[in-house]
Amino acid sequence: MKAINKISVAREQPRVRSDQIDASMRLEQTKRKDEHYATEGFVLGVKQGKVIPYVDPNRPDYLDRLAAVAELDVMDQLEAQASDLPLTFGSRLLKRSDTHVGIISGATIAGLLEGTANFHQVSPWSPDESLSEIDLLLVGMPVVDREEAWSKAELEQIKFKLFPKIRELGLPIVVVTMSDPMRTNATITLAEDADVLLTTNPDGAEMYGQKLAMDVRIEHFQACFNPLYVSPVGRGRHRVQGAMLGGKLPGTGQRQRFQALRGLLTGLRREDEMLVASQGGVVAGLDEKRTGLFPSEFANVLTRDPKPELRSRVLRLMDLHVIAHLHPASSFAHPQETLEVLASGAAAMSTYSVGLNNEYPHVLLPDGPDDTQLQIRLLRSDDDHLRGLQLEGIRRSFNTRTSDRLMRQVLRLVGLEGQESKIHVVWLGHDDDSDLGAWRSQTVPEGVEAQRIKSSESVPEDTEIIIDAPVNMRVRHHLIQDAVNGFRMASVDRVLLTRNAPSSSVFELTETSDADEETVVARWVGGGVAEHDSAFLMDGSALSTIGSGSADLRSSQADLSVIVPVYNNGPYLLRKCLESLRRSSAFECMEIILVDDGSTREETRRIVQETGYLWPNVRTHLFPPGGSGSASRPRNHGLTMVRTPWVTYLDPDNEAVGDGYAELLDLCRKTELDFAIGDMLRYAKTRTLTRNVGILKSVIHTDESGVGEVPEDALKRISFQPMSIQALVAKTEWLKSLNLVQPLGALGQDSLFFQQMLQGAKRIALLDKPIHTYYGEVAGSVVNTVSPIFFQKYLPLEDARSEWLKRDGLFDDYVSRRMQRYVSVWFLPKFNNAVRPEDKDECFRLLNTICEMYQLPLSRSEDGQTAALLEIVNN
Incomplete structure (x- = not known):
């Protein structure tokens, strides 16, 4: 790790206090018209004990000034380590079609599909005889920010030279684009003569439908990755405990997005987190309109982009990647980098976007530097937690996003392949049923069909994977998922999952014996020859038993109960709600009450049950499957379970912001209150702050600590404005004395609940800061x-x-x-x-x-x- 020690020099330097900065430099900063450059980065940006000066990209000597502060050789060091990692161990489950596909494409889509069919590179000038070998033509549009767009002349050559040859042969033409909503004119130019247009835009049929002929079939496909290039294999060999910034920078008109990115970077710097900013365009001195805005106070961490042949392996080195999301309001246009980072086994932190929040709830979306600091502290203090976050990304990407799915979709749409077949998995149980609990806990992803048989029974003929079931072992609900994904990452005959395997040894080929009592073995029996004789060692956290399983362990220490109503949103519960509560300094004195309203998705019920077992300060209640129609029933029941002096609510798809709950609880402890309340953040297409405190201050006179008496007519005077019950902490005894019941099956029931609370309150406290984040564009929400x-x-x-x-x-x-x-x-x-x-x-x-x-x-x-x-x- 000698090379990384050089990268870490900046972290070891003493911090520079604000009073040490030259006053003239301060004055110059405040006078600058480019206000997006003047932040505390000038105080905390350190290289060899010196303040990082402002580097103006418009100066003629920009590159020389940048070279004086930036660690431009960092990427050389990372690439040296990345070259030691394997590119791939092959894949047992990357299904290759026998179809012969002619392809004319940008490098991204061509690389994405490599290995999924028999491909033949074609061009507008291809001789007719070379086209006789293919079964269809696939046109992959160059991807924005990764490769140059085709010129008008190139488009015309494809459209008027190549396409007529394909039509003469009676072959189908498929156009694939990953750049919507950009470069649509070029896509239309080619797609109007195609049979099928595939786009990552879910609204593609509506967007293109009016401009293309009726006989052009427009279909949506999900962003995907090629596991032959992007995977976590070998990532434990050179672990870099730091963060890398990648992706497209905010545009010159995206001030809110820019400030969000700056907030993340500032929080990382405050925590002395090693940061590498891979931004080749900025390093090259390109105009900001082309590269986007980069916060100049972080110039010391800039470096070039990795070489294309090493890029996927460089991704595997880092613990954490920071992504500047390109389109916050988009439900789908998150960067391809996000998926590749997750599939590489890194945790991801990003500025907000609708699509990112909906598809990847485990991607961290902290709000500003304070929130970022708390998140980094949690990740650095709990390696198991970081590992779990990384594995969730691997799981969600490998379960559904490998690129062979795209190839099979293409072939089905043109009639060259039938319906997709499922992967058949057999759970080899024990005759004494000692594995029955483990089997019942499993959730099986789409595309996998699993069944349990006893060891005395015959294995079905179509079986591809056999899992030797654990004996009397408590396992997580994703054991089958992890075993199957092991065969997606490696072409082997055995995948091993071993309890407590060190992170340096997982995702590697191994000669380890499969006779260990602490190991679950998955065997390939689906035919074919593996590329490797060794076994593949998957991470064994599915076998972990973290925590004591005692829900009463901290009951005597708990001051605050957090009631969480749950229904079919287990991944959000785990990675939004609970993730944010763990960041709080009040977490150790919290009692978290999870009330499942009768989820019909088995995964959610398993997550609730596992959390109750693994977390000693979590209590659970599960209603029978079916649901009551709203959060009222679980909230009502949750209040009856509360046994702490103070209580609050947090929905599973929302997040606590910063240390707000701890500060509200502190106010409640110091004086006699009915409740203490703060503000609410709302993320939908943009970020907005709901200023509860400002409204209440107009009618409640508070002392210097924020405490005030509630006038009898307060509710009238604020025009009955409802406020979030997730932004407050209430006295349990007082709240129960009001005998309030949230109406069953109702929408917006918490608005009535707050109105009744304020009407019954005598003394409250106001904290002028956001307490929780409400995500207003969650997929499937009845509100939308x-x-x-x-x-x-x-x-x-x-x-x-x-x-x-x-x-x-x-x-x-x-x-x-x-x-x-x-x-x-x-x-x-x-x-x-x-x-x-x-x-x-x-x-x-x-x-x-x-x-x-x-x-x-x-x-x-x-x-x-x-x-x-x-x-x-x-x-």
């Missing part, structure tokens, strides 16, 4: 799907709310101060703009029922497509 179900779920909420308002004499005030406007800005736009025509009648009936509860009659247009409040029409 406007159908009759959406309005149905508001019926029990508004029925309960209207009855409460009448009992407490608040009804008229609520209608005039809030409900009339709420119908206008929330319900009516949903009905008018987002309900399908076939659902209009039912949705109007439901919405009208809601409005009648508040004596707000509706009118409906003659065509029935829109509605309005009569009061608004009359005025």
Whole structure:
């Protein structure tokens, strides 16, 4: 590891205090028009004990000044280590088609598909006889930020020279693009003469449908990677405990995205995390409009991009990769780098995007430097936790994203291959059923079919993998997944999973005996010859038994209960909610209550059960499968389980921000309060801050510690504004005394719950900082799907709310101060703009029922497509 010691020099230097910086330099920073360069990086950016100066990319001597501060030779050192890693151990499960595919493509898509069929490189000038060997033509569009686009002349050669030859032979043409929503004109130019267009854009059919002929089939495919090049094999040989920044930098007009990236880098620097910024365009001095914005105060960590032939192996060296997401509002356009980083076995940290949050909940999305610091401290203090995060990335990528799936999709679409066959796995059980618990705990991914047989039974003929079941061993739900993925990473006849194997020895070929009692053996029986005689050692964390399994271990120390309602979102629970709670300094005094509302996805139920077993401060309750329709039932039940002085709520797909819960708890401990509350972050297409505290301060006079008495008319004076119950910590005894019940099956039930809490509160505290992050664009959320179900779920909420308002004499005030406007800005736009025509009648009936509860009659247009409040029409 001698080379890495040189990289780490900057970490070993003393920090430079702000009062040591020359005043003139400070003045110069504050005067700069390019305000995106002036941050604390000038205080903490250290190289050999010196402050990193501002490096202006517009100066003629930029490259010379950059060379004076940057570690430009770092990539040389990393490449020297990467060259020692194996490129691949082959793959038993990368299915190669016998089809002969002519391909004209950019390097990215060509490399992605290598090994999945018999490929023949073609060009617009290919002689006719060379085309007679192929069964179809695949056109892979050059990928943005990886290769130059084809010129107009090249496009015309393909379209007018090559395509007619293919048509004369009666062969299908498939166009594949991974660059949407960019370079669409070039894609259309070729796709209009193709049979099939494949795009990573889920809305591709809508985007291209109006511009392409009806007979062009437009299909979506998921981003994928080639396991012959991208995998974790050998990654334990040279482990670099640091982070590498890659991906596309923010554009000159993306200020929020730029500040988000800067926040991540600043948090890493605060924690003395070794950082390498692989940004070849910046190092080369290219214009910012081409490269994007790079925070100049981090110039000392800049280095060039890795050589293409070593790139995938360089990725494996790092513990952590930082990715600047290109399109925060996109549901799909996250960088290909994300998938490749995860498949390489590294943890990933990124700026926010809708698609990234939906597809990869285990990718870390800290909000700013403070949050980043807490995350890095957790990863560095708990190596098992870091390892689990890395393995989750490997699992999620190898389960569904290897590139042979794309090739089989292409062949199915042109009729050259039938339906995809599944991988058949046999779990070889014991006659005494000692493995039954382990078998029942397993969740099997898409594309795998698993069955259990006893050792005395015959193995089915179509079996490809046999797993020798563990004896009386508690295993995790992903044991079968990990065993299968071992054969995706290596062409071997045996995959071994060994308990507590050191990280330096996993993902390697091994001669280790398979007779060890602590080892689970998966054997390949599907025919064919393996490339390697050795076995492949997978990480054995699926056999781990971390924790004592005692839910009462910390009960005497717990001060705060966190109620988490769960339903079919186990991966989010594990990597969003629980991940963020572990970062809190209050984690040791938390009791986490997981209440499963009857999940129908076995994976979620297994995650809840395993967490209850593995985490000593977690208690669980699982309702029978089926679900109640909302978070009300699990929240109500969770409150009955609370036995700590203080309580809060956190949804499984949300995250605690920074150390907010610890600070709220500290306020509660210091004085007699009903609850303490902070603000809420909301991430949807952009980042917004919901300032609960600012609203409450307008009616509550607080002392210097933020504590104040609640006026009797506070709820009226804030116009009944609801606030997140996940942004507060309440006194358990007081909250239970209110006898509040969240309406079953209701949507938005926590809004009523908070209104009732504030109405019943006498003394509260306000903390002017965000406490939790709410993700408003989560896939499958009923809030984002406007159908009759959406309005149905508001019926029990508004029925309960209207009855409460009448009992407490608040009804008229609520209608005039809030409900009339709420119908206008929330319900009516949903009905008018987002309900399908076939659902209009039912949705109007439901919405009208809601409005009648508040004596707000509706009118409906003659065509029935829109509605309005009569009061608004009359005025």
